[in-house]
Structures are given as C-alpha cells and as structure tokens.
Amino acid sequence: MSTYIKILCGVCLFCLCLPLSAQTDTLNIKKEVEILAIPDTIPEKQFIGRFNRGIINHLFVKRKTWMTGLTVSYVGYDSEDTQFLSLLKDFDCDAKLLTINPFVGYFIKNNICIGIKVGYQNVHANLGNISIDIDDDLDFSLKNMSFDEHLLSTTVFYRSYVGLDRGKRFGLFNETSLSFNNGSSNYKRGSEENFKDTQTRIREVHVGLNPGATVFIMENISAELSFGVVGFKYREEKQTTNGESSGWRKSSGANFKINLLNISIGIVAYL
16 A cells, blocks of 8 residues: 555656656647537528628609600511522522501609500511522422511510619610500412412410610610510410411410510600
8 A cells, every 4th residue: 555655656756757848738738629529510500591682773764754766676588688598599588677656654763664665567578489408309499488577566565674874864674564466467379270368367465574774875765675475375376378267276385585576676755
C-alpha cells in the first residue's frame, strides 16, 4: 500500500513540474480531439424567398384615359423573288396574309386597360404550278389551285403596361385576348371537267397572349409592336363542294411558340 502511494505521489509531482508550454500543448491536443469527435450535422433547410429583380414599374398611362388605335399585319410571298429547293421545278406560287384591327380601350387603373377590337383577316394563296422531281420513278406536279379566306372578328382584351422610364416614353405590355371569328374560305382546284370548288363556313373561338413594346413618338401618340406567343383555339367548319354538302369538322389545339404570322405594328392615340 505504501508503495502505491509513493508511485501516485511521484506522478503528481512530475505533472506539477512540467513546463507551462507542455501543459498548454496537451490541452490544445485534447480540444482538437474533442472537435474532431463531433459528428457532422446536416444544416437546416433554407427557404429562398422571391427575388428582387430591380424592375420598377413607372407610371406609363394614368387611369381614366381613353385610347384608340389601329394595328396592321401583312406577310407576302412570291416565288419569283425566292430561290427555293432544287427539287422543285416550274414553281409558280404567291401568297399573302393581311390583318387589320381597329380598337378602343379605357384605363381602369394606372397602366391597366380593358378594351374591344374589331378585325378583318384575309388569307390568299395561288398555286399556278409546281413540279417535284426526286428521281426517274418519283415525280409529280400540281397546278391550278387557289385558296382564299375571309374572317371577321370581335375581340375583348385586357392589357397591362410596364413603364420603363420616368419620362413615360418607353413601355412594355402584355395583352390577353378572347376572340370570336366568323367567315368563309374558298378552295378551288383543277380545270374544266375536273374543276372543284369547295366552300367552307368557319366559326372560331381563340384565346391569345400577345406581348409587345410601345414608345411615344408624340405627346399623346405612340407606336407599338406586338406578336402572338400563346394561343388556344376551337374551330368549326362546314363544307360544300360544287354546291353539295361534303362534310364538317371540329378541331381544337394550343400553340406555345412565337407566331411569326401574327406580328402587328400599330399606332395608338391617348385621349
């Protein structure tokens, strides 16, 4: 027993005699071991809020303002002005698309407008002749074909503006529209005893999304450019061929891309 007490006292005296630096190093080693022994913890889930994109909506048009204007769209094609595929021979074709839309609107709030449009659309295509020659065993030709369509439309729309500068000169807008279209088309093909004339009555409902940009070129007059991006369409058609009923069709669909045939340029007056 006395031997054990002597050994214990010797160890205590040795520890007391250690230099201060050695004791400090020993403590540091213990702390590092304790830190390494702590298991990795999974950070709490962080929820990111809405981004501030720095877009300031300046006042562009104040409430209780009337606006009236006219938009026009035209696309034309003529085979004489185009070099087409080498497979086509004796290619004679011309086509055009014309749309005119006068409209009037009223700003119910700052930068927010509701209104109505009336419109006319004409699609015309004439194929005089086309010959396709792939090889000696595969070639054919078409001739004497024409297509003509006339549509009248009534549209209600909701338009919201974003003013881009404090001077109220430049702005962007997004227009949501609901259109009701009525009209007819005429498709003719062949000649003499093979001549066929197909008349089609058309009724159509169309929902569209039309963004655009506008700039004031005078104090109360602006120029604007818009194009169709999204469209939902329901269409009914009834056909007669050479005066006799030949059938009917119902169709619907959606379009989620920029419509290059629906680019309009317009002039708007604010009253």
